[in-house]
Amino acid sequence: MNAIVRNAPFSLSRRSILKGAAASAGAFTLGFAVPFSEAEAQAGTPEINAWVVIHPDDRIIVRIARSEMGQGTLTGLAQLVAEELEADWSKVGWEYPTPGENLKRNRVWRNFSTGGSRGIRESHQYVREGGAAARIMLVQAAANAWNVPASECRAAKSVITHTPTGRSVTYGQVASAAAKLEPPKEVVLKPAKDWTIVGQSVKRLDTADKLNGKQVYGADIRLPGMLNAAIKACPVFGGKVASFDAAKVTGMRGVKKVVQIGPNAVAVIAETWWQAKTALDALPITWDNGPNVNASSETIAAMLHSGLEAEQAFEGNKAGDARAAIAGAAKKVEATYSYPFQNHACMEPMNATALWTPQKCEVWCPTQNGESALAAAIEASGLPAAQCDVHKVHLGGGFGRRGRSDYVTQAVLIAKEMPGIPVKLLWSREEDMLQGTYHPITTARMVGGLDKDGNLVGLHMRISGQSILAGVNPQALQNGRDPVVFQGLNPGGQEGPFGYGIPNLLIDHAMRNPHVPPGFWRGVNLNQNAIYVECFMDELAHAAGIDPLEFRRKLMKNAPKHLAVLEAVAKGIGWGAPAQPGTAKGLAQIMGFGSYVAAAAEVSVSNAGEIKVHRIVAATNPGHVVNPDQVAAQVEGSFVYGLSAAFHQECTVKGGRIVEENFDTYPALRMAEMPKVESILLPSGDFWGGVGEPTIAVAAPAVMNAIFAATGKRVRSLPLKNADLRRA
Amino acid sequence: MARLNVNGRVVEIDAPADTPLLWALREQAGLTGTKYGCGIAQCGACTVHIDGEAVRSCSITLEGVSENQKIVTIEGLSPDSSHPIQKAWLQLEVPQCGYCQSGMIMAAAALLAKTPKPTDAQIDEAMTNICRCGTYNRVRAGIKLAAGV
Numbered sequence: 035m036n037a038i039v040r041n042a043p044f045s046l047s048r049r050s051i052l053k054g055a056a057a058s059a060g061a062f063t064l065g066f067a068v069p070f071s072e073a074e075a076q077a078g079t080p081e082i083n084a085w086v087v088i089h090p091d092d093r094i095i096v097r098i099a100r101s102e103m104g105q106g107t108l109t110g111l112a113q114l115v116a117e118e119l120e121a122d123w124s125k126v127g128w129e130y131p132t133p134g135e136n137l138k139r140n141r142v143w144r145n146f147s148t149g150g151s152r153g154i155r156e157s158h159q160y161v162r163e164g165g166a167a168a169r170i171m172l173v174q175a176a177a178n179a180w181n182v183p184a185s186e187c188r189a190a191k192s193v194i195t196h197t198p199t200g201r202s203v204t205y206g207q208v209a210s211a212a213a214k215l216e217p218p219k220e221v222v223l224k225p226a227k228d229w230t231i232v233g234q235s236v237k238r239l240d241t242a243d244k245l246n247g248k249q250v251y252g253a254d255i256r257l258p259g260m261l262n263a264a265i266k267a268c269p270v271f272g273g274k275v276a277s278f279d280a281a282k283v284t285g286m287r288g289v290k291k292v293v294q295i296g297p298n299a300v301a302v303i304a305e306t307w308w309q310a311k312t313a314l315d316a317l318p319i320t321w322d323n324g325p326n327v328n329a330s331s332e333t334i335a336a337m338l339h340s341g342l343e344a345e346q347a348f349e350g351n352k353a354g355d356a357r358a359a360i361a362g363a364a365k366k367v368e369a370t371y372s373y374p375f376q377n378h379a380c381m382e383p384m385n386a387t388a389l390w391t392p393q394k395c396e397v398w399c400p401t402q403n404g405e406s407a408l409a410a411a412i413e414a415s416g417l418p419a420a421q422c423d424v425h426k427v428h429l430g431g432g433f434g435r436r437g438r439s440d441y442v443t444q445a446v447l448i449a450k451e452m453p454g455i456p457v458k459l460l461w462s463r464e465e466d467m468l469q470g471t472y473h474p475i476t477t478a479r480m481v482g483g484l485d486k487d488g489n490l491v492g493l494h495m496r497i498s499g500q501s502i503l504a505g506v507n508p509q510a511l512q513n514g515r516d517p518v519v520f521q522g523l524n525p526g527g528q529e530g531p532f533g534y535g536i537p538n539l540l541i542d543h544a545m546r547n548p549h550v551p552p553g554f555w556r557g558v559n560l561n562q563n564a565i566y567v568e569c570f571m572d573e574l575a576h577a578a579g580i581d582p583l584e585f586r587r588k589l590m591k592n593a594p595k596h597l598a599v600l601e602a603v604a605k606g607i608g609w610g611a612p613a614q615p616g617t618a619k620g621l622a623q624i625m626g627f628g629s630y631v632a633a634a635a636e637v638s639v640s641n642a643g644e645i646k647v648h649r650i651v652a653a654t655n656p657g658h659v660v661n662p663d664q665v666a667a668q669v670e671g672s673f674v675y676g677l678s679a680a681f682h683q684e685c686t687v688k689g690g691r692i693v694e695e696n697f698d699t700y701p702a703l704r705m706a707e708m709p710k711v712e713s714i715l716l717p718s719g720d721f722w723g724g725v726g727e728p729t730i731a732v733a734a735p736a737v738m739n740a741i742f743a744a745t746g747k748r749v750r751s752l753p754l755k756n757a758d759l760r761r762a
Numbered sequence: 763m764a765r766l767n768v769n770g771r772v773v774e775i776d777a778p779a780d781t782p783l784l785w786a787l788r789e790q791a792g793l794t795g796t797k798y799g800c801g802i803a804q805c806g807a808c809t810v811h812i813d814g815e816a817v818r819s820c821s822i823t824l825e826g827v828s829e830n831q832k833i834v835t836i837e838g839l840s841p842d843s844s845h846p847i848q849k850a851w852l853q854l855e856v857p858q859c860g861y862c863q864s865g866m867i868m869a870a871a872a873l874l875a876k877t878p879k880p881t882d883a884q885i886d887e888a889m890t891n892i893c894r895c896g897t898y899n900r901v902r903a904g905i906k907l908a909a910g911v
Contacts, residue, residue, distance in 0.1 A: 104859030104895040237855065244860030245848045247795015247836035251861060254794035262789075287778065308777075308785035381799050381807060381861040381894050430797070430861030431894050463800045663855060667900070671858060674896025697804035697892060706886035708898040 080209040082171055083217060084131075084142040085115055085164030092192055092206035094119070094126045096165075099136070099143035100153040101402050102240060103429035103436070104671075105726045106664035107153035109238045113660055114158055117231045118165030118223060121205075122192035128239055133404035134423030146404035149437045149554055151627035151724020154660055158722055159223075166221040168212070175212035176203050226658065226719060235663035240428065251430045252400040255387045257456040261290055262307035263448045264314045265459060267299035269468045270690040271549050273324040274298050283313040292317065295447045303452060307460050326549040326690035334475065334548045334687060335372075341498025341544030342370065342479045348545065350497075350520030354538035359492030363483025367577045369570055371480065372751040373562035375685040375692075376473035377700060378555055382430020383466040384441040387458040388449035390415055395422045395446060400429035402436040410439035414446035433675070434554035438471055438506075464695040471553025472685055472692075474500035476519075476562055480570040483538075488578030490589060492538035495523070495566065501545050502559070505552040519543045521559040522626045522731065523567070528723075530560070530625045533596035534571070534589040550687060556675055557730035560626035564731035565738065565752070568622035572739040573748065582621055582739065583609055595718065596623055599632035599653040602714050606651035607634035617648055620739025622732040629723030630655040633673075633732035635709075637740035643759035647677065647709040647737055652729055654713070657721035668725045669713040676733025678703040681754045765829040768793065769838025772829065779825035783817075784808045786824055787835060795836035795864045799892070806891030809865035809872075810835050816872035816888075836864035839871060846908035847871045856904045858895035865891050870905050879911050 079095075081087045087095040096115045102108035108128060116126050136143045144160065169189050176194040177184040180201060188195050195202040226233075243249035268274060278300050280292035288309030295301050300319055304310035341347075360366055386399035388411070395415035401407040407424045415422055429436055445459040461469070476499030483492040501516035522530035523541045532541075555561075575585035583604050590597040600623040604610075607619055616638045623632035636649040652669050659665050682701040686693045694700040734752065741759065742748050749757045764775040766783075768791055775781075775790045782801075787793045787810070796819060799807030803821040810819045811834040812827065827833065839845050843852070847870045850856075857863045866889070873880055873888040880888070885905055893901070 104857070106858070237852075240860075241852055241855060241857055242843065244857040244863050245851050245867065246839070246843045247793070247864050249860055250794070251797075253798065254788075256792070256794070306777075306785065306789040308781055308789060379894060381805065381859065381892070382797070383799075429859060431859045433894070460798075463802075667855065667858060667897075670899050671896025674898055675894065678894075696802055697800050698802060701804075702892045702894060703898075704892065705889045705898045705901065708902075711899060 080213040082168040082209065082212050083164055084139065085161060086119060086168035088205050088209035090206045090209065092122070092125050092204050094121050094192070094205070096126060096128050097131050097143065098128050099131065099146050100157065101146070101148040101404065101426060101429060101432070103148070103402065103432035105153070105668060106238060106661060107148065108240060109236065110154050110660040110664065111157065111161055112239055113231050113236060114154070114162050115165035117229055118162045119169045120189040120191065123231050123236060125192060126239070130426045132423050132425055133408040136405065137408070137419060147406070147437065148402045148432070149434055150558070151726040151728065155628050155722040155724050162223050163221050166223060167217050170218045170221060171212040171215045172205050172208055174215055175208040179203070179208065179211065232660050233662070235661055238664065250427060251382050252385045252387065252398065252427050253382050253430065253460055255398050255427065255458055257387065257389070260387070260456040260458055261303050261305060261452060262310050263301045263303045263457050263459045264307060264310040265295065265299050265301040265444060265461065266314055266319065266465060267469050268321045268323065269692070270321065270323040270327055271551060272326045272690070274322045275300055276320040276322040278317055278319040280317070283317045286313045286316065289313045291451055293448065293451050295444050299444065301444070301448050301459070303448060303457060307458070311462060323690060329549055329690045330688050331686045337546050337548060338475065338477045338498045341546045342477065342496055344498070344544040346544065347496065347542035348515035349540070349542050351523055351525050351532055351539060351541040353536065354492070356492045356494045356538040356540035359538035360481055360483035360494060363491050364486040365484040365577060367482045367484065367574055369480050369573055369748070369750060370477060371566045371569065372477040373475065373565065374752060375475045375550055375687070376555060376679055376683045377467055377470040377685055378433040378435035379467070379700065379702065380429070380431030380433060380435055383461040383463055384435070385458065385460040386442045386445035387456055388445040389456040390446060390449040391454050393421060396425065397442055397445065398425045398427060399442055399445070400427050400432070400436055401439065401442070402429070402432045402434070403439070406437065407439045407442045410442040411446050414443045415450070433556040434558070435471060437554060467695050467700060468692050470685070470692070471506070471551050473555035473561070474502050474552040474559070475548065475550070476500060478566040480566060482570065482574045484574065484578050488580050490536055490574055493536050495541040496544065497542070498544040499546050500552050501547060502552045502554060504545065504547050514545070516543070516545065519559055522563045522624045528628045531593065533593040533623060533625060534586070535592050536589060549690070550692070557727045560624060560728060560731040561676070561679070561734070564622060564624040565735045568624065568732070568735035569738050569750070572620070572742065595630045595655055596625055599623060599630045599655055599716060602653035602716060603632045603634035603651045606653070606712060606714060607636060607649070609634065618740050618743035620736045620741070620743055622735035622739065624728070624731050626731060627724035627728045628721065629657070629725060629728045631728040631732050633729065633736040635736040635740045637737055637744055639741060639744045639759050641761045645741060645754060645759065650709050650711045650736070652711060652713050652732070653716055654725060654729060655716045655718055656723035656725050657717055658719060659715055659717045662715060665715060665725045666713045669729050670711045672727070672729035673711050673733045674703050674708060676730035677707070677737065680734035680737060680752055681707070684753050764824040766791070766827060766833055767829055767831065768833045769835060775824060777824060780823050782820050783810070783822045783824060783827055784819040787819060793835050793837050797861055797864055799862065804892070805862070806869060807862050807865040809868040809891065811868060811872055814872065814875055816869045836868060839867065845871060847874065847904065850904040850908040854900050854904050854907060856897050856900040858897055862891055862893045866893065866901055870901065870908070873905065874909055879909050880905065
């Protein structure tokens with residue numbers, strides 16, 4: 035099995051490279067391992083349908099359109115196809131079709147975009163139908179060979195048996211015949227109770243090569259004759275290249291060319307990347323810093339502050355009259371929270387490798403959106419779509435950053451400077467930190483009204499700050515309103531029915547867009563919205579003198595799924611029981627990315643103000659669980675990402691640019707800080723939700739509420755490294 | 763021209779003496795299992811062994827390594843992924859994206875070579891590599907599984 039798994043992703047790339055080479059510069063040979071014999075490649079292996087390829091020796095290749103960046107979607111999608119295919123799981127491998135092939139085949143693989151925790155929840159239906167259709171064709175082919183009705187045949191573990199006579203045949207033996215049959219007009223999917231592969235913690239299909247250095251990431255691509263490029267774009271957003279003195283570095287070892295790329299960047303092309311980077315660092319560049327050079331964290335904070343009281347705001351969720359109810363309440367509680375810019379900081383910096391000739395453009399890159407990468411390649415290459423393609427490789431992290439294709443555009447523009455020669459563009463960590471698409475910055479004023487019995491009679495949540503859509507896709511705004519801002523706060527839908535039934539509610543957004551480019555960042559707007567709501571709920575509960583769990587419970591009568599995960603973590607952490615001496619507990623819940631999540635944290639704070647998270651209990655209801663162990667891995671990882679953000683991460687702005695350039699000033703959580711995580715899965719079986727992101731949102735508020743319980747100090751802005759929790 | 767002993771073989775490296783070992787391994791020796799993450803010894807993705815010590819190869823140059831020192835990269839840790847750390851990693855499904863895992867595995871292997879039965883505190887002290895996917899708890903469990911503790 036490993037042989038298939040290890041090499042399958044490059045099979046398409048390899049053939050395409052050979053084709054591409056034939057059309058261009060000449061005899062390329064490849065550094066990649068060759069997955070199958072040339073004869074096999076020439077003959078073609080039977081494709082039953084777009085999703086399923088079966089070799090004569092029974093090996094199965096499942097085609098995966100979404101990108102694998104660690105989240106395990108690849109294995110989950112293969113499980114879904116294999117389930118309906120009635121496949122022998124031990125024979126299942128995979129490959130990525132290219133976005134160019136998708137285009138040529140009328141988007142038979144549909145959406146390649148891999149973000150928003152949508153990989154499985156938005157494609158489970160059609161990939162299962164693909165598996166089922168292939169099974170029906172294989173069974174029909176066997177029935178035809180035996181001249182018996184297909185209804186007398188049964189498929190299990192890649193073997194078809196004619197039940198009355200006991201004759202059997204393997205999938206590989208009938209694959210060629212099956213491939214020639216008409217696909218069925220309709221298929222019936224198995225009920226969940228009959229699943230044998232879906233719902234099991236089968237091993238990931240992509241682990242082996244990650245243990246021995248064989249996994250090829252984009253940064254590792256090597257093509258014969260390939261050159262390497264390093265790039266610097268103007269660090270001040272909106273700035274441009276004024277001039278650069280190429281003569282100063284053209285004589286340096288290995289340097290081939292110094293080129294301006296677009297209005298704002300300069301690249302050095304050299305034999306090796308280290309040579310390119312060394313020359314780029316030595317290259318005198320003068321920037322025209324543009325209109326944003328005076329922007330700073332302080333000016334941006336003032337801009338956001340102006341939105342807290344602004345009259346004009348977009349409504350996200352409304353019931354009754356919140357302002358009037360608060361004005362007439364027995365007790366008014368008010369607090370302002372804020373959340374900073376953050377960089378995705380994927381371990382593998384942005385990169386892409388491109389080969390351009392006047393006839394063809396090919397790109398090899400880690401991308402969360404193969405079709406967007408292809409569109410970028412087409413535009414930058416100046417070639418017709420049919421002459422361009424993108425070969426996806428595994429991502430060294432994505433977290434939303436690799437949904438953008440700016441680095442693909444750059445790579446193609448660089449490759450155009452070197453026709454017929456592949457060029458790999460790799461960003462330095464510093465470039466990656468300075469040219470991000472950042473977690474949007476927002477602040478929120480929370481105002482609540484309590485009656486004399488401590489009931490929450492009105493809540494006004496005013497968000498002020500950045501809109502991701504305004505930055506990346508303004509056409510998607512609805513009369514100027516960004517619906518994504520209200521993730522987790524909506525009246526209903528996949529992105530959060532708000533869990534609390536409050537008679538008078540107003541959640542609105544005063545849009546304030548600083549010049550720093552925003553992007554989708556793992557967890558997106560659910561991250562800060564969960565902090566704002568869940569920490570403020572904690573404040574309200576304390577103001578009402580009611581236990582925070584009980585306070586929430588009263589408001590969640592009509593939100594049983596929200597409440598179920600909250601109750602589960604409360605039970606798991608031992609809510610109500612005395613905490614370990616010196617520790618305290620906090621809770622949080624939210625719904626987003628189609629799933630219900632909650633967390634409970636047990637925390638201590640030393641006299642010196644050092645925070646230690648001892649234990650986390652998480653509960654998730656994603657509807658269906660395709661691979662429990664991989665869901666658990668996503669939940670565990672979500673706490674690392676969420677607590678990294680909560681404790682350490684902030685991109686500050688000075689002189690119009692980001693200040694933090696590397697992990698020394700933009701740290702991530704490390705192992706010594708990582709608490710134990712107990713993950714409870716509570717799939718209710720009646721919907722399909724995502725798991726890569728939602729849990730991140732409850733990490734910070736659970737810990738922040740526990741910090742309050744431990745210290746009596748309420749932290750309302752992140753990261754926590756800025757909070758002074760020393761005991762007086 | 764520098765001569766290095768990498769994974770038991772002598773490799774000739776045609777690069778200036780101030781080239782970081784990381785880039786000589788990746789671009790001259792063709793060993794891309796060792797990853798670039800930060801270039802300033804913060805993240806540990808470039809961890810290799812030099813005479814058994816875990817070293818961040820981005821921050822040592824060719825002139826800092828002699829031919830007599832034995833460099834081991836992820837490709838040379840075992841011929842067939844049979845090192846106890848690699849086996850434990852497979853069993854517990856430690857990697858997610860996997861980009862940091864070469865460095866994680868090399869750091870963990872160096873830890874076990876010196877401290878066969880590490881405590882949690884010793885694991886915390888030795889394992890300072892950054893993982894953004896968030897595999898830390900499985901890394902810890904993997905080390906304990908490999909160590910039999």
